[in-house]
Amino acid sequence: MHEHDHISRSVKLAMEQYFRDLDGEAPAAVYEMVLACVEKPLIEVVLTYTQGNQTRAAEVLGLNRNTLRKKMKTYDLI
Incomplete structure (x- = not known):
């Protein structure tokens, strides 16, 4: 079973x-x-994984860094 199968099942x-x-x-x-x-x-979780590196987190998530920052503001993460 692939990792994404666990997420999908959850x-x-x-x-x-x-x-x-x-x-x-x-x-x-x-x-x-x-x-x-x-x-x-x-x-x-991704920010923790990347030790707060937003550029790396955006890469891991497949997002533009500006998009990530907007989402972080939406969720009060910055």
Whole structure:
């Protein structure tokens, strides 16, 4: 099993639990919710991995450095 298979399975299990926990409420904006839940910890972990080097973190994430900085501001990481 590849590493990305573990991540994919974790997301699948979490989403299945989310829908079970709705308890009759209608889901809304699920795509944005999932991205917001995943993006901040992803950036935090990559920044830790790169010892705070934003240029390297942007490379690891496959983002432009300016895009990374905007996302860091969004999540109060700078």
